[in-house]
Amino acid sequence: MLLASESKSDYNQGFKEYWSTFMAYKLLFVCLGNICRSPAAENIMNYLIEQENLHDQIICDSAGTSSYHIGSPPDRRMKDAASKRGMDFRGRARQFDWFDFEQFDLILAMDRENYQNILAVDTKGVYHHKVRLMCEFAREHPEKEVPDPYYGGQAGFDKVIDLLLDACNGLLTEIKQNNLN
Ligand code: 4NP
16 A cells, blocks of 8 residues: 555656556667667667657667677767767667567667578567568668678768668658557
8 A cells, every 4th residue: 555645656657657668669779789780779769769859659779689799888989970979879788589579569670680680589470570671761871781880990880870860760750650649
């Protein structure tokens, strides 16, 4: 039983948070290591969501298909590219998991290999409709995949930001049209 009014307002606040999380449209961005492209996509999307005051309605996360960098923050070169655009990239790498199919409404793969590796986790093929390639949403860039910048120079990281800004803007427009109340 709730006795103190403070506890009751805590309870109400907790319920409101639970409900908005439950009702929100949930996006998961996936690459190989979860230290370059997918945390960039997650943070850029959050930046755009914040600008439009939609943080109660859209929730973002990211993951890697590999276990190589579990627990690591975004790559320093990716953070440098972001800070040149006035963005601060946060988060810690985790590995993609079957449970993510249940948790998220839409799963965005950065390249075709990530896409195939995600589908391979769905052995019964019931969640394929939730998985798309990120570049499908780009309007100004012709690329079909977000290139892996890890073994290249700083220019590759800058390019990833440009491409993801385009794709995230296109994705947000589509979600606003089709998936929000
Ligand atoms: P990401 O980049 O998949 O965009 O996070 C990579 C990060 C690490 C490695 C490859 C790609 N790696 O081989 O360790």
